[in-house]
Amino acid sequence: MESRPFRPLFPLKSIQSSIAFAFSCLILIAIAATSLIGYRLSVAAVENNSKAYIAEVINQVNTNIQSYVDNMENISLLAMTNKDVKYYISSNSFIGSGERRPYEKRISDLFQSILYTRKDIASIMVFGYNGRFVSDRRITTLNPNARLEDQAWYRNAKRAGGKSVISAPHVQNVIQNEYRWVVSLSRELKNVDGLTADGIFLVDLNLNVINDLCSGIDLGRKGYVFIVDEDGNLVYHPQQQLLYSNLRSEKIEEVKRAASGTSFAADDAEGKRFYSVKETSFGWKIVGVAYEDDLIGYKSTLGNTILITVGAVAVSLLVSVVLSHRLSRPIRNLQKKMRMVEKGNFDVQAEVMQMNEIGQLARTFNMMVGQIKNLMSEIIDTQENKRKSELQALQAQINPHFLYNTLDSIVWMAEQKRHEEVVRMTSALAKLFRASITKDQELIPVRVELEHIRNYLLIQQMRYRDKLDYRLEFEDSVLNYKTLKILLQPFVENAIYHGIRNKPDIGTIAIRGMEKDDRIVFEIEDDGLGMTEEQLERIGEAGDGEFRSKGIGIANVDERIRLYFGPSYGIKIQSELAVGTLVTIAIPKLPLEAEVCKTTTAPIVPIEG
Numbered sequence: 001m002e003s004r005p006f007r008p009l010f011p012l013k014s015i016q017s018s019i020a021f022a023f024s025c026l027i028l029i030a031i032a033a034t035s036l037i038g039y040r041l042s043v044a045a046v047e048n049n050s051k052a053y054i055a056e057v058i059n060q061v062n063t064n065i066q067s068y069v070d071n072m073e074n075i076s077l078l079a080m081t082n083k084d085v086k087y088y089i090s091s092n093s094f095i096g097s098g099e100r101r102p103y104e105k106r107i108s109d110l111f112q113s114i115l116y117t118r119k120d121i122a123s124i125m126v127f128g129y130n131g132r133f134v135s136d137r138r139i140t141t142l143n144p145n146a147r148l149e150d151q152a153w154y155r156n157a158k159r160a161g162g163k164s165v166i167s168a169p170h171v172q173n174v175i176q177n178e179y180r181w182v183v184s185l186s187r188e189l190k191n192v193d194g195l196t197a198d199g200i201f202l203v204d205l206n207l208n209v210i211n212d213l214c215s216g217i218d219l220g221r222k223g224y225v226f227i228v229d230e231d232g233n234l235v236y237h238p239q240q241q242l243l244y245s246n247l248r249s250e251k252i253e254e255v256k257r258a259a260s261g262t263s264f265a266a267d268d269a270e271g272k273r274f275y276s277v278k279e280t281s282f283g284w285k286i287v288g289v290a291y292e293d294d295l296i297g298y299k300s301t302l303g304n305t306i307l308i309t310v311g312a313v314a315v316s317l318l319v320s321v322v323l324s325h326r327l328s329r330p331i332r333n334l335q336k337k338m339r340m341v342e343k344g345n346f347d348v349q350a351e352v353m354q355m356n357e358i359g360q361l362a363r364t365f366n367m368m369v370g371q372i373k374n375l376m377s378e379i380i381d382t383q384e385n386k387r388k389s390e391l392q393a394l395q396a397q398i399n400p401h402f403l404y405n406t407l408d409s410i411v412w413m414a415e416q417k418r419h420e421e422v423v424r425m426t427s428a429l430a431k432l433f434r435a436s437i438t439k440d441q442e443l444i445p446v447r448v449e450l451e452h453i454r455n456y457l458l459i460q461q462m463r464y465r466d467k468l469d470y471r472l473e474f475e476d477s478v479l480n481y482k483t484l485k486i487l488l489q490p491f492v493e494n495a496i497y498h499g500i501r502n503k504p505d506i507g508t509i510a511i512r513g514m515e516k517d518d519r520i521v522f523e524i525e526d527d528g529l530g531m532t533e534e535q536l537e538r539i540g541e542a543g544d545g546e547f548r549s550k551g552i553g554i555a556n557v558d559e560r561i562r563l564y565f566g567p568s569y570g571i572k573i574q575s576e577l578a579v580g581t582l583v584t585i586a587i588p589k590l591p592l593e594a595e596v597c598k599t600t601t602a603p604i605v606p607i608e609g
Contacts, residue, residue, distance in 0.1 A: 023317075023320030023323065023324060024316075024317050024320055027313065027316040027317065027320060028313065031309060031312070031313055031316070035309060051263050051274060051276060054219060054223075054263070054274065054276035054288040054290055055261070055263065055276045055278070055288075057217055057218075057219065057225075057288055058225070058276050058277075058278040058286050058287070058288040059278060061213060061214060061217060061225055061278075061286050061288075062278045062280055062286050064213050065210070065213060065227075065280060065284070065286065066280055066281060068120075068205075068209065068213070069164070069166065069185065069280070069282060071118075072121075072164070072185045072203050072205065073164050073185070073187075075114055075118075075121075075124070075203060076164065076185070076187045076201045076203065078110075078114075079110075079124075079126060079189070079201050080187075080189050080190075080201065082107070082110060084103055084106050084107050084110075085107055085110075085126060085134075085189075086189075086198070087103070088100075088103045088104070088107060088126075088128065088132060088134060089126060089127075089128030089129070089130060089132055089134075089189065089198045089199040090128075090130070090191075090198050091128075091129060091130045091198060093130075100132070103134075104134050104138070105138060107126070107134045108134065108135065108136055108137060108138045111124040111134075111135065111136035112136050114136075115136050120205060120206050120208070120209035121203060121204070121205060121206070122172070122180050122182050122204040122205065122206050123135060123136055123137075123172075123175070123180075123202075123203075123204045124136045124202070124203050124204075125140075125174070125201075125202045125204075126189070126199055126200070126201050126202070127148060127154075127199050127200045127202065128198055128199035129197070129198055129199050130198070130199075132199075135175075140175060141175070141176040142174055142175065142176060143173055143174055143175060143176045143177075144176070146173045146174050148174070148200075151174065152167055152168075152170070153165065153167040153170075153184040153186040153202065154186065154200055154202075156186065157186035157187055157188050157200050157201075157202075158188055158197075158200070160187070160188065161188060162187065162188050162190045162194070162197070163187070164185055164186075164187045164282065165185070165186050165187065165282075166183065166184075166185055166229070166282045166283070166284065167183060167184040167185075167186065167229075168183070168229050168231070168233040168234070168235055169181060169182070169183050169207055169233075169234070169235055169236070170182070170183075170184070172184065172204050180204065180206075181207055182204040182205055182206060182207065183204070183205045183207060183210065183235065184202060184203070184204050184205070185202070185203045185205065186200055186201065186202050186203075187200070187201045188200055188201075189201050207236065210227065210235070210236045211236065214226070214227070214236055214238070215238065217288070219288055219289065219290045221291075222270075222291045223288070223289055223290040223291060224237075224238045224239075224288075224289055225238075225286065225287065225288050225289070226238070226250070226287050226289070227284055227285065227286050227287070228252060228255060228256070228284070228285050228287065229283060229284055229285075230283035230284070230285075232252050232253070232255075232256050234252075235284060237250070249268075251266050251275060254266065254275070255275065255277055255285055255287050256285075258275070258277040258285075259277070259279075260277060260278055260279035260285075261277070261278060262276075262277055263275060263276040263277065270291070271291055271292060271293055272291070272292040272293075273289055273290065273291055273292070274289070274290050274291075274292070275287055275288070275289055276288040276290075330351075330353055330354075330358045330359070330362065331358060333350065333351060333362075334350050334358070334361065334362050334365060337349075337350045337365065338365070341369055341372075346369055346372060346373040346376070347373075348369065349366050349369075350362040350363075350365050350366055352366075383563055386563075403429075405463065406425065406429055406459055406463070409425065409462060409463055410422050410425050410426055410429075413425065421462065424458065424462070425458070425459060425462050428455040428456075428458045428459050429455075429459060431451070431452075431455045432452065432455045432456055432459065441485070442484065442485055442564075443482040443483070443484065443485070443590065444482065444483065444484075444485050445479065445480075445481075445482060445483075445592055446474070446478050446479050446480075446481050446482070446483050446513060446520070447479040449483050449485070449486070449487060449488060450472065450474055450479070450513070452486065452489070453472075453488045453489060453492060453511060454472060456489055456492065457470045457472075457492065457509070457511075460496055464496070464500075464501065466506060467500060467501060467503070467506060467507060468496065468500055468506070468507060468508075468509070469506055469507070469508045469509075470508065470509040470510070470511065471508065471509070471510045471511070472511050473510060473511070473512040473513070474512065474513035474514075475513060475514050475515060477515055478513040478514060478515060478520055479513075480591065480592055481520055481589055481590055481591060481592065482590040482591075482592060483520065483522075483587060483590075484560065484561065484564060484587070487522070487557070487561075487585065487587075488511060488522060488524060488585075490554065490557055491524040491554070491557075491583045491585075492509060492511065492524060494554065495509050495524060495526040495528060495581065495583075496509070498528070498529070499526045499527075499528020499529050499530070499580065499581055500526055500527075500528040502529060503528055503529060507526060507527055507528050508526065508527055509524065509525070509526045510523070510524075510525045510526075511523070511524050511525075512525075515589070516586075518588065518589060519569070519586050519587060519588055519589060520586070520587050520588070520589055521584060521585070521586050522584070522585040522587075523582060523583065523584055523585075524582075524583040524585075525580065525581070525582045525583075526580050526581055527579070527580040528580055528581065529577070529578065530575050530576050530577040530578055530579050530580050530581055531575040531576075531577065531581060532577050535575075536573060536575055539554060539555070539573060554571065554573075557571065558570045558571040561585070561587065565587055565588050566588075569586050569587050569588060570585075570586065571583065571584070571585050571586075572584040572586075
């Protein structure tokens with residue numbers, strides 16, 4: 001299965017943006033993680049501290065209420081030990097109706113003295129099983145519609161067997177025309193034997209006392225304390241009327257299940273609340289409630305902290321952008337220098353600011369550019385030397401063997417008294433040598449190259465009289481352009497030696513020069529033996545072998561043309577076996593300079609061989 005290349009989720013086009021993005025991500029992740037961990041640790045610490053604080057406050061409230069109830073029990077003990085109270089309610093006492101008044105007065109005075117010192121007590125009463133009744137008032141009328149046996153405090157006290165019982169808040173209606181909202185402490189008054197009882201002692205406590213004890217507790221802006229009895233009935237709540245009207249709810253069931261000294265949290269529409277529960281010795285549960293947003297009362301501080309954090313993030317991002325810009329600036333400079341080298345400017349040098357990784361990269365780049373510049377200079381020198389070598393090789397085409405054969409032909413013609421032919425061949429040979437030994441220029445006029453090839457063909461025709469014929473067909477306009485020196489001779493020589501010399505009858509070579517668009521085109525066409533496709537392929541691939549002229553290969557001439565004029569110029573060979581070969585040479589139009597035109601001879605008209 002072919003693997004697909006990796007594509008980043010957020011493709012970035014520069015190192016600067018990559019570094020800035022990476023720094024920003026790292027900073028944001030670090031700040032987010034630190035903020036989250038810090039927030040959770042702060043919340044946990046606040047919750048723990050708040051729970052400890054609430055528990056301490058509730059313990060203090062419990063201590064105060066417990067102390068208050070203990071005082072009420074001490075009052076009940078005072079009543080139990082008072083001989084007048086004991087005798088007055090005792091079933092064994094024989095007090096006539098006329099004798100009750102002194103006892104009632106002394107007991108009322110005792111109770112009044114207690115009320116005088118305790119403003120939190122609404123009333124003190126004693127109900128004997130013998131039907132006698134006494135209170136802190138000298139004249140007290142009981143409510144005929146309120147039966148004692150129906151009162152919860154009365155029943156609970158009898159059931160408790162001498163222990164103090166604290167009732168839930170209720171309306172006390174045992175006294176005629178009085179309806180007070182109180183909490184009652186009731187206790188059965190036992191005899192000395194502890195087996196029998198003579199009556200019920202009752203102390204009604206004003207709820208204002210409990211309200212004062214609980215309302216002064218500071219548990220935040222919305223925090224509060226409430227009290228429930230062992231049955232879950234509310235003893236005190238700051239919003240008790242709303243609870244009774246079902247406009248507010250409380251976690252009473254959870255409070256009933258909670259053990260003393262424990263705490264729990266609850267979520268509702270008002271937010272998260274923390275409950276701390278403490279149970280008294282007489283069954284009440286004192287509950288402290290605190291709201292989370294009150295406990296984390298520094299929300300504005302937390303908001304300012306968030307703003308500071310956001311500001312720190314913005315500054316960090318700005319610093320990351322500045323740092324990434326500073327870190328990537330040497331890379332951008334190096335990239336700029338590389339683009340200049342890409343356009344061919346090898347004289348650039350990257351600035352090495354520091355010897356870090358980027359500085360080492362810039363130093364290596366400078367060394368590389370210098371090496372490339374040197375190599376290119378060497379290549380240019382090599383190619384120039386190669387062209388010169390090619391020209392020298394072409395100039396060496398007239399080798400001693402060719403010279404020997406030509407001179408031998410001249411001697412033979414002289415012996416035959418063919419003086420005119422001797423003059424023509426000697427003159428052509430001299431002109432040929434003169435063209436070969438001129439080394440001052442590589443580009444020559446086309447007319448000079450034409451004169452050179454005409455002298456060469458003249459000599460070859462006189463040597464192969466019955467084998468060779470030729471035609472020179474040049475347009476007049478072509479003669480006023482430049483061409484490479486000794487460009488046509490290698491192909492003419494190949495046509496003679498490989499195409500015509502071994503032909504049984506006479507062969508013809510046609511050499512043409514013409515203009516086509518923006519170039520000069522030369523054609524060397526012969527009707528010799530021709531070549532196969534395999535031979536043509538070997539010429540195109542190697543350029544040497546049997547299709548090599550006496551001095552240089554055809555492919556090398558083609559390379560010489562391309563090196564001098566460019567890759568769009570060169571040689572094209574077409575050949576058909578037993579039909580002939582056509583060589584096409586294309587070069588650009590290079591007009592002659594003014595002084596060249598002045599020194600050249602008159603235009604050469606087309607010549608028939």
